Amino acid sequence: MGITVAGILLALCHPARGQDSQQKAIFATTLTGSVPNQTVGGVLSDARAWTLTRGKATITSDFRLEVTLKGLTTNAGGPPLTEVNASLVCGGSGGAVAFTTPGFALSPTGNGKTSVPIVMLGGRGCVGPTILVRTVLLDGSLQPTGQFVAISGFTSLLVADQGPSDSFDH
Numbered sequence: 001m002g003i004t005v006a007g008i009l010l011a012l013c014h015p016a017r018g019q020d021s022q023q024k025a026i027f028a029t030t031l032t033g034s035v036p037n038q039t040v041g042g043v044l045s046d047a048r049a050w051t052l053t054r055g056k057a058t059i060t061s062d063f064r065l066e067v068t069l070k071g072l073t074t075n076a077g078g079p080p081l082t083e084v085n086a087s088l089v090c091g092g093s094g095g096a097v098a099f100t101t102p103g104f105a106l107s108p109t110g111n112g113k114t115s116v117p118i119v120m121l122g123g124r125g126c127v128g129p130t131i132l133v134r135t136v137l138l139d140g141s142l143q144p145t146g147q148f149v150a151i152s153g154f155t156s157l158l159v160a161d162q163g164p165s166d167s168f169d170h
Helices: 005-013 017-022 156-161
Strands: 025-033 051-060 064-073 081-090 096-100 112-117 130-138 148-152
Touching: 025 064, 025 130, 051 148, 064 081, 064 130, 064 148, 081 148
Parallel strands: none
Antiparallel strands: 025 051, 025 148, 051 064, 064 112, 081 096, 081 130, 130 148
């Protein structure tokens, strides 16, 4: 019939690209805007205060880091933020960056999304995970220091406005 056992196994065992988000979360957190003069995992926060309407980060059971941002903005002026990346810090605030995604676009209204496989040297686990959203491009200018503008956490306003079942897809 032309169908091989290997082909059937490949079809059954290899998830379709659109099924990545169906993986079980092994770590999930809301994100909140940063405040100036913080250091987490050796990374400084931006000098301006940032707000985030909604944000979440998930590490899936197939070791993908998925980040969704809605309304990442600052009222402090300055050039627009057009590209960010996300870093996984292991060891809490005194830990170190274990992985950073490639940059991903941020819309003029502060919306962006990425989903990438996590590659950590040595295959070690991660204790005290923290997610940082970091600057890559401000108005087209590369930001070599990659200061963070959002971080794992929540505010009382976020908790009041957003329940755990709120969708990020609208």
